Amino acid sequence: MLQQNTVRVAIIGATAYTSREAIRLLLNHPRVQITALCSRRDPQPAIEDIFPEFAGRLTMTCEPINPSALKGRADVALLCLPNGLAMGLVPDLLAAGLRVIDFSADYRLKEPADYAQWYNKQHTDLANLESAAYGLPELFRQKIRDARVVANPGCYPTAASLGIVPLLRQHLIDPHEIIVNAASGISGAGREPKPEHHFPERHENFEAYKIGDHRHQIEIERTCDGHVPRGKSQVLFVPHLIPMERGILCTMYLKPLQPISLEHVQQVFAEAYANDPFIRLRRYPPRTAEVARTNFCDLTARVAKGRIIVLAAIDNMVKGAAGQAVQNLNLMFGLDERTGLM
Ligand SMILES: NC(=O)c1ccc[n+]([C@@H]2O[C@H](COP(=O)([O-])OP(=O)(O)OC[C@H]3O[C@@H](n4cnc5c(N)ncnc54)[C@H](OP(=O)(O)O)[C@@H]3O)[C@@H](O)[C@H]2O)c1
Structure with missing residues (x-):
């Protein structure tokens, strides 16, 4: 029996890594109930056969992906699907009365030409692309609250944007001289097995x-562009794979427009994130182990050799995916942003 004001959640792509993370978080969320798990598999699996850790905690069998069958049964759908599939489902999910949080890149790039260039597909849902909110609460909280479609950001862009935008917004750095160097754990590549991700390829490598x-380069640029008064930003992004299960460490090299002290940089971050419960400003370089399985983004800055160096650590599957989605869900349904995440 559902309590009043419970948010009913359907997860589409229920067998995905990011779905597993979403289920883990939602089972501890006091105001949410998972009411449907949808998959393309035939026969449809019990979720505990896919993720045995949920045995005894979530007894549900997946069902086919059919938006109209969710009408009246779910308030929001989390789409944990590869790029290119969400745009075919979102119009029908909205018509069935659901709101949507899409984990893929389908609604992240506002320019259809950008999407076509970087994802090799024409966008087929331009109306919802235009109105979708970019789901980075620390930067776009107000728009997320009212959105029917939220584009959950990419994992690298989450860490990078949180480290760059406060300085860009204050016109303290050169928007054409942004270098982002980042490393991610292998879960960032998803569950689908690929030869280059096998243990012998990744271990000690x-x-x-x-x-x-990388496709996330344009996503970081487009988020930065919104804070560049004239023209566009230029970001050089170099991603790495590191033999860990999860975690992203992102190092940003930024060129100040005027000489700047570390104290000034720290003050900018402190003011920018004064009301953001998931941003932790650390004195020491952030460590992926300290944010693992949490929705925190740990940030540290340094000034050296005429550059500002910002370091950000997140868990790619939590603040970089499912945790951020729950944070967005909380905002969309008028809940405290921290619910189920602390
Ligand atoms: N992993 C991360 O850290 C991360 C972070 C941020 C964003 N994301 C994004 O989140 C999305 C999900 O990522 P993931 O890593 O969780 O993926 P994943 O583990 O590889 O899972 C992909 C899911 O999509 C389903 N699927 C694949 N092709 C399908 C099709 N044609 N029709 C219907 N379902 C299909 C798979 O079902 P089967 O079980 O039947 O194969 C599986 O449930 C992706 O867009 C990814 O870019 C991932």
């Missing part, structure tokens, strides 16, 4: 990939 042409 640390390497860069997609240097200067």
Whole structure:
């Protein structure tokens, strides 16, 4: 029996890594009930057969992905699907009365031409693309509250944007000289097995990939652009894979427009994030172990050799995906942003 004011959640792509993380968080959320788990699999699995840790905690069998079957049964859908699928489902989910939090990139880039260029597909849902909110609460809280579609940001862009935007907003750094160097645990690549992610390839191995042409580079740029008065930002992004299960450490090299002290930089961050419960400003370099399985983003800054260096650590599957989605859900349904996440 559902309590009044309970938010009913459907998860689509229930067998995904990010779904597992969402289920883990939602089972501890006092105001949410998971009412549907949807998958393309046939036969449909019991969720405990996919994720045995939920045995005894969530007894549910998945059902086919059918938006109209969710009408009246769910208030919001979390879409944990590969890029390119959400835009085919969102119009029908909205028509069935649900709001949507999409984990993929389908609603993140406002310009359809950007999406076509970086995702090799034409966008098919331009109306909802235009009205979707970019789900980074620390920067876009107000828009998220009222949105019917929230584009949950990418994991790297979450860490990078949180480290860059406060300085950009105050016009303290050169928007054309932004370098982002980041490393992610392997869960960032999802559950689908790929040869390059097998244990022998990744164990004791640390390497860069997609240097200067990762899809998250344009996403970071477009978020920065909103804070550049004239023209556009330029971001050089170099991602790495590190042999850990989860976690992102992002190092940003930023060029101040005027000489600046560390105290000034720290003051900018302190003021920018004074009311943000998930941003922790640390004196020491952030560590992925300290944010693992939490929704925190730990940030530290330094000034050296004429550059501002900002470091950010998040858990790619929590603040970088499912935790951020729950934070967005809380905002969308008028709950305290921290509910179920502290
Ligand atoms: N992993 C992260 O850290 C992370 C962080 C931020 C954002 N994201 C984004 O979140 C989304 C999910 O990522 P993930 O890492 O959780 O993915 P994943 O573990 O690889 O799971 C993908 C899910 O999509 C389903 N699926 C694949 N192709 C499908 C199709 N054609 N029709 C219907 N369902 C299909 C899979 O179902 P089967 O079980 O049937 O294969 C599986 O449930 C992606 O867009 C990803 O970019 C991921």
